[in-house]
Amino acid sequence: MFRLEREEGCARLVLDRPEARNAIPASGWAELAALVAEAADARLLIVAGAGGSFCAGADLADFASMRGDPAAVARFREAMRDALDRLRALPIPTIALVEGHCYGAGVALAMACDIRVAARDAEFAITPAKIGISYPQEDVHRLVALVGPGQAARMLFGGQAIDGEEARQVGLVEANSPAETRLIAAILANDPASLAALKQAIARAADGVRGDEGANQSFDELIAGEELARRLEGLRRK
């Protein structure tokens, strides 16, 4: 279902099941969790789909075997949660590159990344209400953090698709293609220790933290450190 590619400092996690628009089978989440762990030594992780779609969501075919078996659903829910939370917790920047379909759990996958860049004609929809199910609490929390409670209600209640341009307007994605080319180059040129500190600061802020001793210490050490002097010297020489 997934494969991990490498080029220079950049890892690329590819959803590779184009015949099913990269729908993720229940067994796929453990595979995702394992590849995320493997990618942790890269400087940047890109998540993208093969064959023109990002991800059609969870594979609906798996739901038949969970019928009447809440314990089986709980295992599915926990495997999905574990994979998405590991992706979310990677200390390196992560970017979802979305083209084509991005549906249901595919949106949760994109939201587990730090940044989302989408083609203008990509198609986003969160559709649990269409088929009589719900959406994980943590993923609803991420949706509300990105688009606010009103757009979250509109998307979750209606289940209607919006395109990549509207997704950018409402805050579900941060930029439209081809913005990723320069963004990726900019991130790879930046300092990995800074990026790790800033990612932690954003995660704390999203939890309502305004001040933090760890953040202060990291701030002080980076300004007192050697990398700043080295980079300022590099800028002077330009």
Next chain:
Amino acid sequence: MFRLEREEGCARLVLDRPEARNAIPASGWAELAALVAEAADARLLIVAGAGGSFCAGADLADFASMRGDPAAVARFREAMRDALDRLRALPIPTIALVEGHCYGAGVALAMACDIRVAARDAEFAITPAKIGISYPQEDVHRLVALVGPGQAARMLFGGQAIDGEEARQVGLVEANSPAETRLIAAILANDPASLAALKQAIARAADGVRGDEGANQSFDELIAGEELARRLEGLRRK
């Protein structure tokens, strides 16, 4: 002041005092609370104004009798709070359809709904600073949740009107008319149990909740349940 209409699964709460642009008198809030309770068995509640306006706000004429009497103001504040919080707490999706004026407490009424759809030339303003009063803390909280602290400051400090298109851009409304037609049809076609679970999840998320045993249980039960199988079968037959 208010009347409740029904058509199929959809209830419609109409502000019906067009001669005052649907300004709500102090006595109107108890009436609103009662009608909200009545609407709870519908599958969707629409809130709209008669005569081309949504709501001009609280009826300013009532303030004369509250002069020098903070206890009377407290009763007014509590009646308004009670009605808006009951609307907010309805387990079904709620949509404010805004055309024309939406001022002061009218914005609080719209924000008590899950979703707001506005005509492009609708006119939104929150004007307490113009007349020397404040705005309820809970409604300021909802405003900040929708538009952020910066746009909240701009709207509350200036009291200037913005049109329905700008209201969409800043996040005060989720869509511009005539988007409501397809949105309402989509919601009515969706599963009521899903909608209730998703509405609860959004409310929890807005309170900062990322994980929740109740949410997990509801998630598991819906996927293990009969409605999913029924709806997937329906999709296959299409």
Next chain:
Amino acid sequence: MFRLEREEGCARLVLDRPEARNAIPASGWAELAALVAEAADARLLIVAGAGGSFCAGADLADFASMRGDPAAVARFREAMRDALDRLRALPIPTIALVEGHCYGAGVALAMACDIRVAARDAEFAITPAKIGISYPQEDVHRLVALVGPGQAARMLFGGQAIDGEEARQVGLVEANSPAETRLIAAILANDPASLAALKQAIARAADGVRGDEGANQSFDELIAGEELARRLEGLRRK
């Protein structure tokens, strides 16, 4: 570095070091804190830059003396925090008027104001990752509150510049010039006691507060008070 001007009820804090695009030296933060205290009796504070730029950020030249000395960095960090938090805590409305460059700590300065109005061709960038440092936790919190965690990641990780129009689209600024002219006039025409109450309500809301006894009491007293009657009479006479 800074000077404070007055005209009618309005104070204007000017960053006046145009030869350095108003970059703020380490010594500037104490000066800023002092002038903020002086401005507290105005009805509105505007923060703006001289010479066509808002602020290029912290003066990078100061970092050389902090190398290898985390205690010196801590003093710098605390001076910056103190000045920005005093600005943030002023009980009067504050507006950052941004033209030209607004970089690094300049963005933190703009975010310490209630409202930001920017020229369409202004240039915003938060660049710590470019030079190997971090950004204060509180300022990351304000950034996330304004633009959400996704745009915060895009801006902080890439360090790329966005113009004033895009800054408005993503929520970093609330309006583009020349909207400030009418906004300032509107605020100055509004009731100072209302503005103070509303500013407090927004600050509480940003901390997650939905109900508050102080907010209720202020709400009740203002509606029971004389200013409302006076202003309603003024509106009737128009």
